Amino acid sequence: MSLDKEEVRTIAHLARLSVEESRLEPIAAELSRVLEFVDRLNSVDTRDIEPMSNPVSSELVLREDVITETDEREQLQKPAPAVHEGYFTVPRVIE
Amino acid sequence: MSAAWECVIGLEIHTRLQTQSKLFSGAANAFGAEPNSQACAVDLGLPGVLPVPNREAVAHAVRLATAIGADFARRSVFARKNYFYPDLPKGYQISQMALPVVGPGVVECALNDGTTVQVGVTRAHLEEDAGKSVHDLLDGFTAIDLNRAGTPLLEIVSEPDMRSAAQAVAYARHMHALVRWIGVCDGNMQEGSFRCDANVSIRPAGSETLGTRTEVKNLNSFRFLERAIEFEYTRQVELLEDGGTVTQETRLYDPEADETRAMRSKEEANDYRYFPDPDLPPVVVDERFVTAVVEAMPELQHVRRARFVNSLGVAPGDAAILTNDRATADWFEAAVAAGAPARLASTWLIGEVFGRLKRDELNLEHIPLTPERFAGLLLRIEDDTISGKIAKRVFEALWESGDTADEIIEREGLKQITDSGAIDSLVDEVIAANPSQVAEYRAGKTKLMGFLVGAAMKVSAGKANPAQLNAALKAKLDI
Structure with missing residues (x-):
């Protein structure tokens, strides 16, 4: 499996990465080599092996349903670039 | 479409x-x-x-x-x-x-x-x-x-x-x-x-x-x-x-x-x-976790609805209303547990209680009327102590106060008249007071029965047992 220039452009857009036009071809080639490696892995017969969804073998610990966090808005909003009356604000987005 | x-x-x-x-x-x-x-x-x-x-x-x-x-x-x-x-x-x-x-x-x-x-x-x-x-x-x-x-x-x-x-x-x-x-x-x-x-x-x-x-x-x-x-x-x-x-x-x-x-x-x-x-x-x-959660679950809605119909004899339409939410179903069952006849309880709950809740913009959890006092009223209807009509008066008092139905009935003298001697004298009084209607009735104007029953009921202040009153009047008039 290989990627072309347009697919790289789409993926970059979805990840909000800015990629220069001249870099699209080289990146497509690099990513294609990664995918070729994945293809080689896929050729291994794994019929009786349960898919791994996490490299850590431990099981998840659940948390009791209690409120442990209090209102820390003032502190948490200190690093924010812009706030207004308790809201975070960003340049207007409308879908 | x-x-x-x-x-x-x-x-x-x-x-x-x-x-x-x-x-x-x-x-x-x-x-x-x-x-x-x-x-x-x-x-x-x-x-x-x-x-x-x-x-x-x-x-x-x-x-x-x-x-x-x-x-x-x-x-x-x-x-x-x-x-x-x-x-x-x-x-x-x-x-x-x-x-x-x-x-x-x-x-x-x-x-x-x-x-x-x-x-x-x-x-x-x-x-x-x-x-x-x-x-x-x-x-x-x-x-x-x-x-x-x-x-x-x-x-x-x-x-x-x-x-x-x-x-x-x-x-x-x-x-x-x-x-x-x-x-x-x-x-x-x-x-x-x-x-x-x-x-x-x-x-x-x-x-x-x-x-x-x-x-x-x-x-x-x-x-x-x-x-x-x-x-x-x-x-x-x-x-x-x-x-x-x-x-x-x-x-x-x-x-x-x-x-x-x-x-x-x-x-x-x-x-x-x-x-x-x-x-x-x-x-x-x-x-263990799954079992503990499942065991603590309430009886499911459709199961409870079917039980109300099949075991308690509630009309299917009423059962659907009573199991609309768990609070209502719980309240109803508490009344039944306190002795209320299930069918009567469903009718009264849906008619009278819901009517009041709507009028006063309240919900079941926030009213002074308890399922137990509600059951107390229905028991007095069931055993003929009061008629359905008087029961509505008692209900009114029950809604406003914390008294039991028995206390209200006793205090206001609302006990139904079921003594046959008392009913007979009521009937005699009405017949004596309305000679022309009695004559017309006997001449074939049977519709006047309703008027005479009403008159007798009025004399009794609504307390006469309606079935007994009807029977006694009919017996005396149809001689």
Whole structure:
């Protein structure tokens, strides 16, 4: 499996990465080599092996349903670039 | 709907779970707080934080699975759904994809016209909600409130099993009652605790293949759900009949204009690049936990409804009303446990009590009348101490005071007259006072019986036993 220039452009857009036009071809080639490696892995017969969804073998610990966090808005909003009356604000987005 | 085109509908229902804290953090899960006052470092996705799932949210998934006869997955996996929007601070939503927590089930839903529809539930998965964007607060800016970010949701996905807006509404109503009944969700649609996305497509009647669907998002009332589906159906029929094609897209319903409009452009087509969340190992739940949750569940709505009909003899229509919510069913059963005859209790509860609740804008949990005092009144009707008519007077006093029915009957001298000597003298008095009506009655004007019974009842101040009074009058007049 290989990627072309347009697919790289789409993926970059979805990840909000800015990629220069001249870099699209080289990146497509690099990513294609990664995918070729994945293809080689896929050729291994794994019929009786349960898919791994996490490299850590431990099981998840659940948390009791209690409120442990209090209102820390003032502190948490200190690093924010812009706030207004308790809201975070960003340049207007409308879908 | 047109006979030539069949409508095919599937619903995705987002239910906000009733928990104290959020799905992955210990911040409060409550609606309506000051903006960002319930958004902690985990909800904000600050560097270095780790999510830890809420046990109660998993318990809610067990409850839902049990209620719809679905499998609860002993092992489920959280995945990242990646997209960018300012109210999603991490750049991904933690959801479930390949291994959801609730597997396939099926529910049977009743329609208003008496028919039913079987709807398959494909799956339900746990996920966190996003925050809220406010576009009209500040000129040129979008204001972000992250209180909702991380609140726990169960998204319930149905099979495309519905064929009309009415069936879709029946299913949505059924699920709404169900999640409230089992305590999973408060069902508050204004606050967004229960919202629907409808997938709508059409196909020629008789066809087995599915047409291209559109998804109408965020329908937060049953009426909007119905209107949006009907609009989409008509729009798609017109498109295809004019030789066009339906575009797969996300649309929004505008209640003001009563129409749906395309929401996202095609080049932004959803590509969420799901992958297992490396922060969260699989959720593995042991049998003890599942058993404990299932055993503590309330008797299910349809089971309780059937029991009211079959064991208590309540009329089916009344049983449906009494099991509309658990508080009402509990109140009714407490009255029956206190000795109230079930059928009488259902009639009085639905008629008199509900009437008062509506008039005074109250609900059952907040009235001084207890099931026990209510039962006390019904017992006095049952044993003929008071007539149904007098009972309404007693009920009035019962509603306003904390006294028992017996105390009210005693104090106000309302005990029904059942002594045959007393009734005979009442009858004699009425016959003597109304000679012309008596003569006319005897001459064949039998309709006057009602007048004479009424007169006697008036003399007794409403306390005479009506059946006995009728019989005694008839016996004396028909000589």
